[in-house]
Amino acid sequence: MTVSTALEGHVEKVARSLLGMRLRTEFEGRATEVMLTEVEAYGGSDDSASHAYRGPTQRNRSMFGPPGTLYVYRSYGVHWCANIAAGPEGRGRAVLIRGGVPLEGMAVMQQRRGRADQLTDGPGKLAQALGINGSHDGTNVLDGPVRLLARHQDTPGIVATPRVGISTARDRPWRFVMVR
DNA sequence: GGCAAGATCCTCT
C-alpha cells in the first residue's frame, strides 16, 4: 500500500492504516523520524468531539483540506498537536497523531524535548520532538517539510479503544494503538 | 466584549 492510497477512504480506516508508517521531518539539516503507534480518528460535522464539528474556522481550516494536509493546533495554549487530514476534501475529517517510537534523530529529539526520556509518547511531546509547530499547519505530508513515509513494519495487532481527553462522543472506539 | 473550557504536559507533594 502506498502512502497516498493509505489516506483514502473512511477516516477510521485511514487511522488504522497510519499505524506502523513513518513520520519524518528534516529541518536545518537535522532529521528526525518516528514510527506511528498511536492515533485517533476524528470525524467532521457528525462528530461532536472533533474540532471540525461546527464547520471550518480560521483555526481548523486545514482539517477540511485534501487528504494529507497537516493540521497543527495549539493545545491548552502550550503544546502543538499534529493531525493529518483524511478527506474527502471539505469534510473536516482527520487523524490525530498521539504517539510513536523514535527511529532516527534521537539526539535531536532529546535536545528539543530537553530530556532523555518520554520523547514521543504523547501528542504534544511527539510534535515537539519532531519540531512540528504552527508554521507547518496547512502543509501536505506527501510533499511538504513533514513527510509521511511507507510502513516501517507490519502491524501484528491493532487495539481500538475510546478516545482520550475529550468530554463528548466518548462512545466511539476511534483510538487505535499498535500492539505486538 | 467578557468568560469558560479545552484532542496536554510537567513539577511538586
Added chain:
DNA sequence: GAGGATCTTGCCA
C-alpha cells in the same frame, strides 16, 4: 494525585 502554565475558540450578553 493534584494543580499550574497559557492562548484560542465559541457562546452569551
